Amino acid sequence: MDKPVIEHNGLHEEMRNIIEEARVILPGVQALFGFQTIAVFNDRFAELPSYATLCHLVGLGMVIIAVALVMTPAVYYRVVGPANVSRRMIARSSWLIRCALAPLACGLALDMFTVIFVTTRGLPASVAGALLTLLILSALWFAFPWYERRRCHSRQGDAERAL
Template identity: 60%
Template sequence: MRHIIEEARVILPGVQALFGFQTIAVFSERFAELANYAKACHVLGLATVVTAIAMVMTPAVYYRTCHGQANRRMARLSAWLIRGALLPLAGGLALDMFTVVHAVTEWLPLSLLSGAGTFALLIALWFVLPTHARRHVLARGRTP
């Protein structure tokens, strides 16, 4: 359980920094000029990052609530929360990429492609690649 909480501590500063940059963006004069759908994407991206932050922070709260008494169920849930936080984080980053590319180019097709490409890249690196590696290790008869 302590290892899981340590992993959350590594992830959290980056996610919090992203949240800070997302929040600051709305105070920019350029933000007011964005199309309403781009502003909505930014707000949705902010919401998904808040979801990721909540999921990353939950294991530490859960552990402290139980007075440091970890069990297998708590460890499984905590690992699931931290890994699961990567999905809304990928969504938030993709929506931010869409918003930034749209602000720079004002070309919707490129903005959509950039957002979708970012999401696909992160899903591939954070979910597909590790799953493939795990299957490869298991197929060779070793435990991961």
């Protein structure tokens, strides 16, 4: 078999894996969007102060951005075409999914603010809950993988220097 054909098949498989990852993420984000949308029809939502409803609307917008970013790799793959899969397409698609995590984390944190405010009517508790949510998600989705990546690269460098 020709090397370019093998590489193309490997790239095609990698792109399909990225699309499958997006397919796994998407239902959860869509369910979150549905719950966010339903909240405005609740009687208690109308009683919220304007800053709390604004937090909810901005959170809703953040989730829409996350949905768009998660769905883009599949559309990109279909429009550009499987025959044109490339390392650049894979890198961009992977980047889009990683980028979706930032607005998703912000949207979840803003929703946490709204939920805590509705249940406690306490602004300090609501802010603390939102910040804690953002901190936890940022640590797990950004800091931890970045740390592990640096650690793995450092270990590889040490192994190469030992040779």
